[in-house]
Amino acid sequence: MVGLVLEGLGARYGKRVVLSGVDTGLLSGGGMTAVIGPNAAGKSTLFKRIAGLISGPGVVHLCDTAEGKDTICYMPQDTGANAVLTVYESVLLASKQGSGWKVQDSELHEIDRILAALKIDDLAFRSLGELSGGQRQLVSIAQALVRKPEILLMDELTSALDLFRQVEVLGFMKDLAARSNMAVMIALHDLNHALRYCDNTIVIANGTMIASGPTSDVITQELLRDVYRVDARIENCSQGRPVIIVDGSLT
Amino acid sequence: MVPVADRISGAEGHGRYRALVLRRLVLIGGLCVALFLSVAVDMALGPANYALSDVFRALFQPAAVSDQLRVIIWDIRMPIALMAVTVGASLSVAGAQMQTILANPLASPFTLGISAAAGFGAALALVGGIAVFPVATQFMVPVNAFLMAMLAALFIHFASTMRGVTVETIVLLGIALVFTFNALLALLQYLASEQALAAVVFWTMGSLTKATWPKVCITTAVLAVALPLFARRAWALTALRLGEDKAASFGINVRRLRLETMMMVSLLAAIPVSFVGTIGFVGLVGPHIARMLVGEDQRFFLPASVICGALLLSATSVVSKTLIPGAVLPIGIITALVGVPFFFALIFTHRRRSW
Numbered sequence: 376m377v378g379l380v381l382e383g384l385g386a387r388y389g390k391r392v393v394l395s396g397v398d399t400g401l402l403s404g405g406g407m408t409a410v411i412g413p414n415a416a417g418k419s420t421l422f423k424r425i426a427g428l429i430s431g432p433g434v435v436h437l438c439d440t441a442e443g444k445d446t447i448c449y450m451p452q453d454t455g456a457n458a459v460l461t462v463y464e465s466v467l468l469a470s471k472q473g474s475g476w477k478v479q480d481s482e483l484h485e486i487d488r489i490l491a492a493l494k495i496d497d498l499a500f501r502s503l504g505e506l507s508g509g510q511r512q513l514v515s516i517a518q519a520l521v522r523k524p525e526i527l528l529m530d531e532l533t534s535a536l537d538l539f540r541q542v543e544v545l546g547f548m549k550d551l552a553a554r555s556n557m558a559v560m561i562a563l564h565d566l567n568h569a570l571r572y573c574d575n576t577i578v579i580a581n582g583t584m585i586a587s588g589p590t591s592d593v594i595t596q597e598l599l600r601d602v603y604r605v606d607a608r609i610e611n612c613s614q615g616r617p618v619i620i621v622d623g624s625l626t
Numbered sequence: 627m628v629p630v631a632d633r634i635s636g637a638e639g640h641g642r643y644r645a646l647v648l649r650r651l652v653l654i655g656g657l658c659v660a661l662f663l664s665v666a667v668d669m670a671l672g673p674a675n676y677a678l679s680d681v682f683r684a685l686f687q688p689a690a691v692s693d694q695l696r697v698i699i700w701d702i703r704m705p706i707a708l709m710a711v712t713v714g715a716s717l718s719v720a721g722a723q724m725q726t727i728l729a730n731p732l733a734s735p736f737t738l739g740i741s742a743a744a745g746f747g748a749a750l751a752l753v754g755g756i757a758v759f760p761v762a763t764q765f766m767v768p769v770n771a772f773l774m775a776m777l778a779a780l781f782i783h784f785a786s787t788m789r790g791v792t793v794e795t796i797v798l799l800g801i802a803l804v805f806t807f808n809a810l811l812a813l814l815q816y817l818a819s820e821q822a823l824a825a826v827v828f829w830t831m832g833s834l835t836k837a838t839w840p841k842v843c844i845t846t847a848v849l850a851v852a853l854p855l856f857a858r859r860a861w862a863l864t865a866l867r868l869g870e871d872k873a874a875s876f877g878i879n880v881r882r883l884r885l886e887t888m889m890m891v892s893l894l895a896a897i898p899v900s901f902v903g904t905i906g907f908v909g910l911v912g913p914h915i916a917r918m919l920v921g922e923d924q925r926f927f928l929p930a931s932v933i934c935g936a937l938l939l940s941a942t943s944v945v946s947k948t949l950i951p952g953a954v955l956p957i958g959i960i961t962a963l964v965g966v967p968f969f970f971a972l973i974f975t976h977r978r979r980s981w
C-alpha cells in the first residue's frame with residue numbers, strides 16, 4: 376500500500392523557521408488527508424517541504440512507492456499565469472517535462488480524458504490568460520493529474536471554485552484516490568469539506584502541528600475555539616453526518 | 627450535465643491540437659521562405675543592383691557567373707547579409723529567453739542595459755584608446771564592447787540570484803544600467819575630439835557594413851551552441867512561464883535553469899553588439915512577434931524567434947539600402963522605423979492576448 380509518514384518535519388525560509396514538529400501516522404493511499412489551519416499557519420510550507428522544494432529538519436518516509444520522478448506531485452496555491460498558451464498546451468506541458476519534443480497520440484488522448492473528467496474540455500483551446508479564477512484552478516488540477524503521481528499534494532484545491540465545482544471536484548478526487556490508490560493531501564479552509572471527504576486531518580497553527588489523526592477525532596469544538604477562535608458546534612445533520620455550525624467569533 | 631455538443635468537441639481535442647501544430651509549422655515554414663527571399667534581395671541591392679536571378683545563379687552555380695559578380699556576392703555582400711541574419715537571430719533569441727526567465731515583456735538586451743554597456747565599452751576605445759583588456763588595436767572596439775556587455779549581463783545575473791530580488795527589481799536595475807552607461811557615454815562624447823565623436827556616434831547607431839566572414843562565423847557559432855541547449859530545455863523553459871512555483875512543482879530546478887539560460891543569453895546579446903554596434907529594437911520586438919504568431923510553446927517559439935529576428939534585421943538591411951538611393955543608412959536607425967509600424971499592425975489586428 377502506497378503511503379507516507381511525516382516524522383519531525385520542519386521548514387525554514389532562509390534562517391527563519393516557519394514550520395516545525397509535524398509528525399503523522401501512516402497517511403495511506405486510497406484516501407484523502409486534509410491539512411487545515413488559519414492563514415499563514417504553514418500549510419503551503421508543509422506541502423513544499425514534503426515535495427522537497429524547500430529544506431528543513433525531519434524526514435518524509437515513503438512507503439511502497441515506485442522509483443520514479445513523479446512519486447510526489449505538488450499543486451501550488453497560486454495559479455496566476457499570463458503565458459500565451461492554451462489550456463491544452465499547458466496540460467501537455469505538465470505531462471511532457473523531462474521528455475523529448477515528440478508528442479504521442481496516446482499522450483493527447485490522456486489529456487482529452489482528463490479535461491473531460493474535469494468538465495473543462497470546452498476550454499481546451501482558450502488561452503490561459505482569459506480564464507476565470509476557478510477555471511484556472513481546474514486547469515491546475517488537470518496539470519497535476521496528468522503527471523500521474525502516487526502522492527498528490529493539492530494546495531487550496533477548492534478555494535476558487537463555486538459550490539457545485541467544490542463538491543464535484545472533491546468527490547472526483549476522493550473517487551480517484553480510491554480507484555488509483557493514490558495518497559491525496561489537500562489544504563482546505565472549509566472544515567465541513569474536511570469532515571465530509573477526508574479520512575485524516577492534520578492541523579497546523581503558528582508553524583507547528585496541533586493535532587493529526589482521523590478527521591472526526593481531530594475536528595472538535597475545542598479545536599475550533601483554540602485554533603480558529605470561533606464559537607461553533609459540531610452536530611449531526613438529519614442524515615447523520617457531522618456538520619459545523621458557527622455561532623460567532625471569539626475575541 | 628455538460629451538453630452533448632461540448633462532449634464531442636472535447637473528444638476532438640487531440641485533433642484540434644494536431645491542427646494547431648500544423649498551422650504553426652506552416653507559419654514557421656512561411657517565415658523561412660520570407661527570410662530566404664529577404665536575404666536574396668539584400669544581396670541583390672547595392673551600389674550596383676543585380677536581378678534576383680543573377681544572385682541565385684551566383685549562389686547555386688558560382689562557376690557559371692562572371693568573376694566580378696561572384697566576388698561581389700560571395701565576398702562583399704554575403705557576409706553583410708548573413709551578419710544581418712545571425713545578429714537578428716541572436717538578439718531576438720536573447721530577448722525571447724530574457725523575457726521568459728525574467729517573466730517580463732520589457733526584457734531585452736537593450737532594455738536591460740547590455741547594449742548600453744557595450745556602447746560605453748566601444749566609446750572607451752574610440753575616444754580614449756583605453757582597452758579594458760589588452761589586445762591589438764584593431765580588436766579593441768569589439769573586445770571592449772564585449773567585455774562591458776558581459777560585465778553588465780553578469781551584474782544583472784548575480785543581482786537576480788540575490789535573496790529578495792524579484793524579476794521586477796531586475797528590470798529596474800537594467801533600466802538603471804541603461805541610464806548609467808548612457809550618462810558615461812555622453813560624458814565621453816563631451817570630452818571626445820570631433821573625429822572620435824563621429825566614430826562613437828556611428829558605432830552607437832549600429833551598422834552592418836563592417837561585417838566579415840570571421841565575424842559571421844563567430845556569431846553563428848554562438849547560436850550553434852545556444853540553440854541546442856535551449857531546445858533541450860524547451861519544456862522546462864515553457865513551464866517557467868506558468869510561474870516559478872508551478873515550474874518547481876514540475877520538478878524543474880528553477881534557479882539552475884535561470885542561471886544557465888542567463889549565461890547563454892549574455893553571450894548571445896554581447897557578441898553581436900560588439901561587432902555591429904547598438905541595434906535595439908530586434909531583441910525586444912522579434913520575440914513579441916514570434917509569440918503572437920505561434921504562442922509560447924518553446925518548441926515553436928524558439929525557432930520562430932530566431933527567424934523573426936533574422937527576418938526583421940534582414941528586411942531592415944534592405945530598407946536601409948533603398949530608402950535614400952546611393953546611401954546605406956545605419957541599420958540601428960532603420961530597425962525601429964521598419965519594426966514599429968509592423969509591430970503596431972500586429973498588436974492592433976491581433977485579437978488574442980499577446981502577453
Ligand SMILES: Nc1ncnc2c1ncn2[C@@H]1O[C@H](COP(=O)(O)OP(=O)(O)OP(=O)(O)O)[C@@H](O)[C@H]1O
Pocket residue numbers: 388393412413414415416417418419420421452
Ligand atoms: N517565500 C517565503 N519566504 C519567507 N517567508 C515565507 C515565504 N512563504 C511563506 N512565508 C511565511 O511562512 C509562513 C507560512 O506561510 P504559508 O504560505 O505556509 O501559510 P498557509 O498556511 O499556506 O496560509 P494560507 O492559508 O494563507 O495559504 C507565513 O508566515 C509566511 O509569511
Ligand SMILES: [Mg+2]
Pocket residue numbers: 418419420452530562
Ligand atoms: Mg497557503
